[in-house]
């Protein structure tokens with residue numbers, strides 16, 4: 001997928017309003033500018049930012065359309081959380097323990113006028129409440145993620161987890177401790193990369 005194809009795919013797939021498109025463009029600018037101050041995305045990925053990061057994040061919306069609370073674990077540069085918050089006018093909590101990254105997320109949410117975004121500068125294990133959707137991109141293996149965040153999940157919570165090429169192996173490991181309805185979906189931006197979509201996840205009883 002080229003950069004132009006990624007932009008076109010985004011526009012047509014999510015019926016992006018003019019206002020939301022302007023915010024996406026602005027976010028890309030903020031992210032590239034902040035990347036010279038802190039290491040948010042690999043420098044080599046900047047020239048492919050719409051494919052590698054923006055469309056890659058936005059595609060998660062295809063698997064979770066709930067208008068209720070979405071929690072993004074380890075948002076870092078705002079991926080996928082900030083991209084999703086631009087496309088989705090519903091509560092979004094971005095959890096990021098590193099101060100510099102959380103400050104960037106706070107500033108970006110204000111600059112983009114996204115009052116439905118809440119940034120929590122904390123470890124996910126210290127967050128409470130229940131989420132309708134949980135995402136985490138490049139944060140931890142599937143068994144670790146379930147362990148770190150299962151307290152935020154109800155039985156109908158949808159987990160949407162981009163997993164690169166290790167999805168199947170991680171799923172095998174996770175199934176030793178967890179049961180639920182797990183699907184492995186193909187990423188549209190990266191051939192070979194997968195997204196694990198799960199619901200009804202619960203710890204196996206010994």
Ligand SMILES: C[S@@+](CC[C@H](N)C(=O)[O-])C[C@H]1O[C@@H](n2cnc3c(N)ncnc32)[C@H](O)[C@@H]1O
Pocket residue numbers: 040073074075076077078079080095096097098101122123124125136137138139148
């Ligand atoms: C490799 S970065 C990925 C950032 C972003 N999701 C992305 O795809 O570009 C992993 C992020 O997860 C955060 N993280 C690691 N452990 C965490 C935890 N226990 N709770 C919340 N965030 C965590 C790190 O601070 C870091 O910003």
